[in-house]
Amino acid sequence: APLAFTPASPQIYLTTNALSLSGGSGTGAVSYAVLSGPGLIVGGTNLTVTSGTGTVSVCATKAQDDLFNAASVTSSVTAAKANQTITFPAIPDQLTTNSYRLAASATSGLTVNFATNSGPALISEGTNLIFTGAGVVSIVASQAGDGNWNAAPSVTNAFTVRALFDLTVQSAHGTAAPLPGTHTYIQGTVITNTVANPGASGGTQYVCTGWAMAGNNPTAGITNNYVMTITNSATLAWLWKTQYLVTAVAGAG
8 A cells, every 4th residue: 555644734823733644555664864954853753843934844654564565655844933922011101201111922932012003102222111201191002023933922012101290388377288398299189188277375376267269270269178080280279367366355444
């Protein structure tokens, strides 16, 4: 009977497939050899493809025995590129003053490339990410493949970039929280502003009548507390009035 040798084709880069031979006459041992192309025989009966392109020529031989001569047959296996995937960890939210080093890996071991998909960000030297403003940034990681690997499916990470803003508190009297002065907060921070009236001193009492705001809305209020969300730099001034204690003295007669 004729020899039958039909190895699986195509075969993917770096995979190993078992080879088998059927038919032929006699009891001679079977062996395999790569005649040409990107392949290796492993363990005597397995073919490993060592490239993503090209054709491997494999010869299967059944050795002679006491009754039959040796016989050989040759088949071809087409090499195919392997698939790859990218691991791109999530990027935490950032501040506009930050810089961030991008990092990702591909199962192929090839270098991953990055690009800004949208948002206020720039990439320099391939992996250095800086920000040009506040907003949502989307970064795409890609790997185009090579002679052994297909292009990887791209992976996108999105995150929020927040600005830093100053809140300046002004108060001539009382105990304010935050304290009078300039404080820096992350965009979106919720601040509860309060002020306590001081005690009377020497017949004089200072009473908070409200507040005025510059750089944010609303621009005024009549309470001694105000909850605000930081969206830009602003100045909060606590307003005061002076009350005097008047003591009446009865006249003679």
